[in-house]
Amino acid sequence: MDDRVRLRVDARAELGEGPIWDPASGDLLWVDILGRRVHRFGPGSDTVGPDLVTDRDVGAVAPRRSGGLVLAVAGGFEVRGPGPAPTRNLIAVEGSLPGNRMNDGKCDPAGRFWAGTMAYDETPGAGSLYRLDPDLTVTTVFRDVTVSNGLGWSPDGRTMYYTDSGTGGVDRFRYDAGTGRIDTRERWVDIAESDGVPDGSTVDAEGGVWVALWGGGAVRRYAPDGSLDRIVTLPCRLVTSCAFGGDDLDELFITTAAYGLSGPELRRQPGAGGLFSVRPGVRGLAPVPFAG
Ligand code: CA
Numbered sequence: 001m002d003d004r005v006r007l008r009v010d011a012r013a014e015l016g017e018g019p020i021w022d023p024a025s026g027d028l029l030w031v032d033i034l035g036r037r038v039h040r041f042g043p044g045s046d047t048v049g050p051d052l053v054t055d056r057d058v059g060a061v062a063p064r065r066s067g068g069l070v071l072a073v074a075g076g077f078e079v080r081g082p083g084p085a086p087t088r089n090l091i092a093v094e095g096s097l098p099g100n101r102m103n104d105g106k107c108d109p110a111g112r113f114w115a116g117t118m119a120y121d122e123t124p125g126a127g128s129l130y131r132l133d134p135d136l137t138v139t140t141v142f143r144d145v146t147v148s149n150g151l152g153w154s155p156d157g158r159t160m161y162y163t164d165s166g167t168g169g170v171d172r173f174r175y176d177a178g179t180g181r182i183d184t185r186e187r188w189v190d191i192a193e194s195d196g197v198p199d200g201s202t203v204d205a206e207g208g209v210w211v212a213l214w215g216g217g218a219v220r221r222y223a224p225d226g227s228l229d230r231i232v233t234l235p236c237r238l239v240t241s242c243a244f245g246g247d248d249l250d251e252l253f254i255t256t257a258a259y260g261l262s263g264p265e266l267r268r269q270p271g272a273g274g275l276f277s278v279r280p281g282v283r284g285l286a287p288v289p290f291a292g
Pocket of ligand 1: 017103149199200240
């Protein structure tokens, strides 16, 4: 393991995923998709929770500009108001496809929330990518996705990165912040199967893209030109996603899973399902809340 990597929360999540920094609360949020939980960690005060328990599998979460949260859940998007008894509004997506669920999601530079789906049994091409606009309308961006992951936008706001884990690499698109439209898809980085499956990702302030490797026990940084720049290794294999957080956005938080690991495997992979972090010497981009 990289000796600068620290286990911050031994959350033992089945499928820890989707970290995102919430500047308003000074907390790092992340989900346990199958454990149906939104975790919360305040690194400044080293406080854990309170967690939010969801009644559907929860693929991703993001803070709303107006307070509250937006969630990508099995069956749609859920918009929650702030407060102890928050309003809940479910916007159905793929409601007639119980074999599918929402997976990774993130806000674009204009505050639209993007999230994609996958089949529980990972049927190739069964998922799609969706965009939830601030007026709560849903657009199907494209179909034929196997495991939707790895959203991110370049610092200049002109490029969107996207990973369909089923394709073994990271793609990029030309992106228009004014309209939210994307075009000109191209393969940006290929990742060999022996190195792991590309999962969640985040973009740093210098345009580097950090890619979590499911089964690969690492997070890799790719420079803007697509060259492999750095590798951060972890003590467990199922590394799912990463995001910068902390008041200075200088700490890279990394989520992991314990999904399917046997007792002996868990003993060999201390902290599997936990939240890790490292200070890589580069900062993240300020996270954008959902504008709806
Ligand atoms: Ca993922």
